[in-house]
Amino acid sequence: MQIYLPIAEVSVNAFLLLGLGGIVGILSGMFGVGGGFLMTPLLFFIGIPPAVAVATEANQIVASSFSGVLAHLKRKTVDLKMGTVLLVGGLIGSGLGIILFNYLKALGQVELLVQLCYVVFLGMIGTLMFIESLNAIRKSSKAGRTVPTRRKHNWVHNLPFKMKFRVSGLYISVIPPVLVGVLVGVLAAIMGVGGGFIMVPAMIYLLGMPTKVVVGTSLFQIIFVTAFTTMLHATTNYTVDVVLAVLLLVGGVIGAQIGTRIGVKMKAEQLRILLALMVLAVCGKLAFDLLVQPAELYSLGAGGHS
């Protein structure tokens, strides 16, 4: 069934959108990523104008993250205190990111920067996670059972303004979480995603939070950052397509519920290795596009005096 989207001004198959929403929703629930880094390129591919895709995707992430967070809240796997600290950083970061984005837009080449950002960050995070989880799996299969290891003490633990995060079982300074929030906020604004795929590894490896808590907390933070982005796009660029958003989020919220349940049943190492593989796949595809001569060298954009 074809449906005409009022803001995007294109006609697309409604079931295709529902399906895409569902698949990305499942991944979102499983890994605690918003799924924007997958969905946004997919929307470009089916012919949605990039500006509309980025803005609408932010709105859709709000829905799938909210659905995911509710499931996590019931199982008490959300560190609200940590989430709030990260959020403060996140909002500052996305504000800075939008300023940076507009500055680069004035210079031109913002598209290239976005792609390079994707390749570099996805590549780095994917590789690190992949190696780490492979080691973890090898270790656990050798020992037969995972041996609880003492958490390492590093520079993170010697900073002032310490705060107790009971749910995460941490007593650390608020400076690293706020900085992580700022960094993710900047990247999220530039790359047009929720930032979960950067947030999740940062929480695990930099802050030392337990994997089970990380997913819910990341989702909690993403809701607010993407809601902020949605409002910004809606009021300045008028590019949020509510019909497209509804179709994506109907699939997305259902997918997120299923995904969360799958995530609970899987081992943390398996979850991480799957996420790593997915991140690497997207990274590979984007790098391939940059390196190989495109079939059409020319592209069309909106004219006007910019």
Add this chain to the structure above:
Amino acid sequence: MIRLLMFFLMLALPAKAEEIVLGLSRDQVAITATFEGSDILVFGAIRREAPIPDKSELGVIVTVAGPDEPVMVRRKDRRLGIWINTDAVEVDAAPSFYAVATNAPMRDVLRDVEDLRYRITIPRAIRSVGAQVSDSGAFTQALIRIRAGSGLYQVLEGAVDLEEETLFRTAITLPANLTEGDYEAHIFLTRNGRVIDEYITTIPVQKVGMERWLYNLAHENALIYGLMSLSIAIAAGWGASAAFTMLRR
């Protein structure tokens, strides 16, 4: 004064020997939620005061053009091993949709001089001035190639049926990815490649119903629209969560 001048000019011109009488299958196109494109049937007759002149080719050209808009055409080039946008040319005005249908090959029914004057073929319908790149022609060609690929630019040579040198008809297919605006249909009558009559009519293409309402809301009350989008998102998220909790019980 101008009117008076026009009046004398009209008198000075010879009366038209052949004239177009036109009909359209629809005088407007409404874009609804389930819009999948639309066919417009353009048909008409040629009215004559005198008998059909022999030994000259009669041509009928039908064009349908969407609203003009500026387009930025960018070209990628290899720099440091990766493909990036290097050159860009802004085309000042290109129609968002353009279809041109004729009853015979273009070169038989239209002379270059007339094409230049009436801007009938696709390259002529696109206006590009002041490009700063040496090979700006390649950019215009790319624009035509890309738009033709998505069905937005159509050349339909021989698609006009002409019967008895009097009745003509053709169907123009509007694709689903239309932009709103006033579309202009031009019908040209040519003899030996010279335009002897021109008929212009507008076909408004507009969103209607919910599509119209949402579009207006998004542009006129952006804050309310944004908040509405967010509340829908939150409600859907909560709804799915609640529904799944019920299912598990």
